[in-house]
Amino acid sequence: LDPTLSTPEIISRFQQYLQINTAQPNPQYYEAADFLISQAKSLSLESQTIEFVKGKPLVLLKWPGTNPHLPSILLYSHTDVVPSEDHKWTHHPFSAHIDEKGNIYARGSQDMKCVGMQYLEAIRRLKASGFQPLRTVYLSFAPDEEIGGHDGAEKFYESKLFDDLNVGIVLDEGLASPSENYRAFYAERSPWWLVIKAIGTPGHGARLYDNTAMENLLKSIESIRRFRASQFDMIKVGLKGEGEVISVNMVFLKAGTPSPTGFVMNVQPSEAEAGIDIRVPPTADPESLEKRIAEEWAPIARNMTFSFKQKAPVHDKFGKPMLTKADRSNPWWTLLEDAVHKAGGKLGKPEIFPGATDARYLRRRGLPAIGFSPIANTPLLLHEHDEFLNQDVYLKGIEIYEAIIKAYASFAERGTDKGSRDEL
Ligand SMILES: CSCC[C@H](NC=O)C(=O)O
Ligand SMILES: [Zn+2]
Numbered sequence: 001l002d003p004t005l006s007t008p009e010i011i012s013r014f015q016q017y018l019q020i021n022t023a024q025p026n027p028q029y030y031e032a033a034d035f036l037i038s039q040a041k042s043l044s045l046e047s048q049t050i051e052f053v054k055g056k057p058l059v060l061l062k063w064p065g066t067n068p069h070l071p072s073i074l075l076y077s078h079t080d081v082v083p084s085e086d087h088k089w090t091h092h093p094f095s096a097h098i099d100e101k102g103n104i105y106a107r108g109s110q111d112m113k114c115v116g117m118q119y120l121e122a123i124r125r126l127k128a129s130g131f132q133p134l135r136t137v138y139l140s141f142a143p144d145e146e147i148g149g150h151d152g153a154e155k156f157y158e159s160k161l162f163d164d165l166n167v168g169i170v171l172d173e174g175l176a177s178p179s180e181n182y183r184a185f186y187a188e189r190s191p192w193w194l195v196i197k198a199i200g201t202p203g204h205g206a207r208l209y210d211n212t213a214m215e216n217l218l219k220s221i222e223s224i225r226r227f228r229a230s231q232f233d234m235i236k237v238g239l240k241g242e243g244e245v246i247s248v249n250m251v252f253l254k255a256g257t258p259s260p261t262g263f264v265m266n267v268q269p270s271e272a273e274a275g276i277d278i279r280v281p282p283t284a285d286p287e288s289l290e291k292r293i294a295e296e297w298a299p300i301a302r303n304m305t306f307s308f309k310q311k312a313p314v315h316d317k318f319g320k321p322m323l324t325k326a327d328r329s330n331p332w333w334t335l336l337e338d339a340v341h342k343a344g345g346k347l348g349k350p351e352i353f354p355g356a357t358d359a360r361y362l363r364r365r366g367l368p369a370i371g372f373s374p375i376a377n378t379p380l381l382l383h384e385h386d387e388f389l390n391q392d393v394y395l396k397g398i399e400i401y402e403a404i405i406k407a408y409a410s411f412a413e414r415g416t417d418k419g420s421r422d423e424l
């Protein structure tokens with residue numbers, strides 16, 4: 001029996017990847033790339049490293065299919081992770097410590113070094129079983145997802161190199177599920193990072209008068225909070241899923257006249273500003289939201305202005321909502337669903353991802369992507385302290401990917417296989 005397929009070796013490889021500190025803002029990208037390339041070598045996969053931006057390698061691996069004319073499969077993951085407050089963790093976030101329950105503690109254990117390694121382990125098992133793919137399978141390990149993906153996925157998905165891969169379907173990240181049902185995502189919300197600014201009459205802190213910057217801003221905040229509550233209520237009563245409403249969260253407030261001891265207490269300032277992280281589902285009408293912002297949240301009549309730090313498109317370049325079909329009219333969806341079941345897993349109702357993933361740069365082009373991380377029976381801990389993944393859950397995920405990759409790489413039909421849009 002092949003010792004590289006033993007559980008201790010599988011877990012040890014996962015730990016090695018987790019121990020590479022790829023936290024933003026200074027990820028050790030070359031260490032990660034070296035590790036991934038050594039894994040590729042041990043699997044006899046072709047590899048290349050592409051630096052769309054110097055210092056930010058994207059590792060692309062290839063398992064050639066016997067029919068190179070069929071659209072290929074792309075298994076996507078990002079190599080960077082978010083920063084951690086190390087001293088607030090039970091075990092150091094880059095120790096990949098395994099506790100007595102088999103929980104592996106590490107930043108990236110859920111988001112999403114697990115997925116990157118599980119793809120590789122699934123391929124290891126498929127190769128050992130003698131399986132040969134009909135379609136070519138690519139794996140990409142991309143930098144900078146956690147800071148927007150501009151120097152990674154965005155450039156990759158817009159590149160000639162990517163077009164030449166003739167990709168038919170992409171798998172990207174999903175989210176952990178506290179229940180026994182895996183979660184799968186067919187779309188995601190678009191981040192709109194809004195800054196609203198009020199100006200007003202400055203004056204004595206003891207006077208009551210209208211049209212101060214603070215009052216102007218607070219009227220907006222009241223209106224924003226009413227809207228937030230109306231959206232949140234739809235989730236609370238079960239009418240909508242987390243990704244199906246427009247979420248609105250205040251992320252900064254900036255106002256006041258600074259003084260050496262804090263803020264001047266008896267001056268009403270002439271300017272006040274707030275930052276709001278808005279997430280817009282693909283099914284929302286972006287124009288009515290724009291109108292709401294201009295007329296209610298930052299009206300010129302109240303001496304207000306607004307700007308966007310980021311305003312990701314809600315529609316694709318054809319003007320359609322960015323959705324991948326998640327029903328049995330999309331063969332890639334059907335294959336995924338059937339493979340998960342065959343491997344003994346259960347799948348919940350397809351969802352809209354609440355945050356942003358690199359898949360948006362692909363769906364923007366009208367191409368299909370499914371967000372999926374095979375993590376069931378696990379608390380959702382991405383970006384939190386004490387992120388962990390149980391080793392049995394990790395091992396089960398490898399079996400799930402083995403079934404999915406096998407089904408995808410064996411899928412012989414062409415023509416209908418673009419999956420996401422009728423016109424493609
Ligand atoms: C929009 S760039 C930042 C992307 C980030 N993605 C994962 O958490 C998010 O805030 O959703
Ligand atoms: Zn992620």
Ligand SMILES: [Zn+2]
Nearest residue numbers: 082111146382
């Ligand atoms: Zn993340």
